[in-house]
Amino acid sequence: MTQLKIGFPRTLFYFLYYPFWYTFFTELGCEVVTSLPTTKYSLDLGVEETVNDACLPIKLYHGHVAELKEQVDVLFMPRMVKVRKMETEVFCPKFLGLPDMVRNSIADLPRIIDEKVDLSKGLFPKWDLCRKVAEQLEKRGFIVWQAYRQAQKCQDKFKQYLVQGIEVQEAIDAVIEGRICHESKQFTTDIDLAILGYPYLIYDSFVNVGLFEKLGHMGIKPWTVEMVPPHRLEAQAKYLPKSLFWYFSNRTIRATFYYLHEKKVDGIVHVTAFGCGPDAMVDKLMELEAKHSGPIPFLTLSLDEQTGEAGIFTRIEAFVDMLRLRRKNDENIFSHHG
């Protein structure tokens, strides 16, 4: 019997949840097919298919789906709604409507599994979700439970790697292949820079034009949202009178507080997508917060389909030059006063 091919677009949720779903489906005896890492081609496909006012990540998702649709039997497009037991925290409305958007704009799609991911209700929401997904693949019983346990194990390990600061793609590969992570290339660094933003922008090296590699060469140690210890991240909620409504946004703003108050960094860079709705709010909050605590230098990098390497790096270089100059000035002041 040929294996059922399940498609998983290599974008959006891929960077946080792929190890889980890969293990789950593989254990159930399916073959998981991902699209290739983002290229100009996937972007162009996405731009063609998507409603023109959508943001870059949504366009990319459409592009990846269009790339995958002929290679797979089933397309796995979970409808991400809630991943925590919180009443008002959901994903961005674009994610909520994503399966519907894709269905209504791309033709000739294979079968779609768009099970709703709502982990806010029930005693074992994750297990319930897995059971429902497996049911759609006509798998039942103990094998599903085993697959679920295995997937959970993989995901936990993956999260550990992320906190250790291992590069996401490397961590995904290591977990899937069941090997030990290679340490990322070590650079000598003198500046700590928080690079904050949503995983699908930060970790897609096509979208951010190879930001992390470049930062290493410039002697900068990047810190990301995923590198904040989970319990410290949650503890930052107290700084806002009202939590934001979006899961990723809450993580980003809390990481901002963490890097401002606890792990003092030299500067903060907010990576955002042009036209991102939640980020319009998050960015202003971050800007005001950085201004009122220090002030800590703050830079917003807005990415879109036209983003070029030169433009981004000129801005980063200028920002870093400013940071180094600032530090030098500070040291001078200290020496004056003994």
Add this chain to the structure above:
Amino acid sequence: MKISFPIMGNSYLAFKQLVKDIGHEPIVAPLPTARTMSLGTMYAPEFACIPFKIMLGTYLEAIEKGAEVIVASGGHGPCRAGYYGVLHQKIIQDLGYDTKIIVFDSIAKTYKEFISKLKWLLKTGQTSWWQFLKAFRPAWAKLKALDEIEILSYHVRPYEINTGETTRVYRKCLQLMDEPITPSDIKEAGEVCVQMLRNIPQDKSRKPLKIGIIGEIYVLIEPFANLDIQATLGEMGVYTERAMHLFHWIKENTKLSRHEKKVIKLAQPYLRQMIGGHGINSIGETVMFAERGFDGVIQLAPFSCIPEIVAKGILPQVSHDQEISVMTIFLDEMMGKAGMQTRLEAFVDLLLQRREHRLAEAL
């Protein structure tokens, strides 16, 4: 205390009265103008939606007039509007003002805070709960009457013989509605206004096109934000109906109306998830307008509005299935009246042609 509130359509007349009746001095910000917009745009995040910018501009203008407290409505997402209050407050603080913004979120979800905020407002106004309840009735009646008058003006306008007369009369109506205080006076003034609008000379032999207006609630209701699209269309001889009016919206939110349930059900084949704002309503209302035999639908949305973008992505399919023409207009601070007029004329021409074509086919 000097209390102000956001401007949204003609509702400020009712809110002004409510604030006065609970013992505070109402500060009505000037109706939004280009200055409001540029003030808002200057201090708001670049990609905030247009309601955020206009409201921020309005608040700043209210502060200039001396507002000490601003009362606004909140929400619980995932539409950004629920977070306006926090960010508005931070921006205003950053600009060095100590005006306080009090946001009333859903009473069901934040019962305690809702009551304590209300208590504070009443205490500082030296108003008892009984007086508050009594003050509520005229404001409610005014809101209702204002909505009725506005809706009637859209019904009359496409038939008016002297172009522009409805708009003139409507303005007079607003002045008239500003004065009465007691419920019975309000009722009487409302009836006078309705009569004034009905008395406008009309040519009932016309067969105007019918266009439904859907989209995000603020740009639907505030004529400054949508460049008074309904009056413009009306003067072009088009009958328009809007999916949302403030009074209905409040009724909806207090579960007094079942209209929304129906709308959400109609949207099911296309969108199976509540996506915040009025995204799902836009889909459902389009289906409803199609079923009611409207010629076309115009979707109004603020630039970068998340739920409406999702809706826009799905609307082409709805338009295809339901055979109704849909045009989306995204509104931002660069929007000009001439640009809007041109697009509307083109759309109306298209609809007229389609109608003739259909009639010819039917014969």
